[in-house]
Amino acid sequence: MANIATQRIKREFKEVVKSEEVARCAIRIDLVNDSWSELRGEIAGPPDTPYEGGVFALEILVPETYPFNPPKVRFLTKIWHPNISSVTGAICLDILKDQWAAAMTLRTVLLSLQALLAAAEPDDPQDAVVARQYKEYHNIFKTTAQHWTAIYAGGPNRIGEYETRVTRLVDMGVDELTARAVLSANNWDLERATETIFS
């Protein structure tokens, strides 16, 4: 990696480790390899959101041209959010694209992602299905996001009724992740989910 990129990542790493957010377990960064070009991030789901109680892992790839270009970040933990792909974990956030500024750091990126979890922007979606549910069936969106947080991120609000329906599909030979994703996309309507899968 370019010298300035490595040097900066090392400094930022120290900054994050010493930060008060780490002290209260809101964010965290770990090294993946010795080259400093790939890091693993972690953010806690913000309080009073469906993500509360969950811990979300992030893949952080540092480009050669860092900090002149933004790091490439995606969610490794599955999450139900209008601005994050429920399939790939890709993130739609302006500061990770054209609104990036060289003075931003890994710490500010992680805090911005946490802020994104607390304030979705459904009009600029990454996942159109989630965004539509967010706007049209907001209560279902909230329970679905809570349920995903419980299943994938260790959150507390697992919804038994939803899992029963997942099991029904699994019994029909559908794999669990697909079953959960299709049910979520169909507002947990078992009939419509079955139709989507088998048609």
Added chain:
Amino acid sequence: MASSSSTASTEEASTSQPEKKEETKQKKEDDGEESDKESDEKMFECNICLDTAKDAVVSYCGHLFCWPCLYQWLETRPNRQSCPVCKAAISRDKCIPLYGRGGSGKDPRSKIPPRPPPTRTEQTDNGRFSWGSNEGNGGFHMSFGIGAFPFGFFASAFNFGAPGTAPAGANFMTPQQIEEQEFLSKVFIWVALIFIVWLMLA
């Protein structure tokens, strides 16, 4: 912040346990000095490389950078130049070089760090190439010397004319100046070629 709350707790502890007071106080002073020094250094860190700013410039919005770092940032987004910290409008001419004691006093902006200026060497090579093949003809060498003079003069005239460029920076050129120089040198080579042809015919 963590540091202020720990200071408070040390104070509490020292009032209840007078025999430990000296020790804790000493520790507190050490901590204080260290963090003071640290924050002093951080004051002068470049907002891009996070190191102590070299060839420092400050934007109108008050943000400190190394000139090489800021230059690279401006080059990365030539169409939307904004401050890397506060996103205020920013440009080469909208920042002020900082001169500390013991610095070189040269305008840091007259340097273009990521781009070495190869134009100058290329040019002398071109000149030598076309003249070297005509050894023994003194007239050519002389005309080259004469021809080169106004070109050198132009280059430095442009340099002095550029806003905000200190005379000390005359050795360095902006891309625009390099372009002008390239153009002038092309004109010069053509004039020289015509001159050769004319000499041969004559």
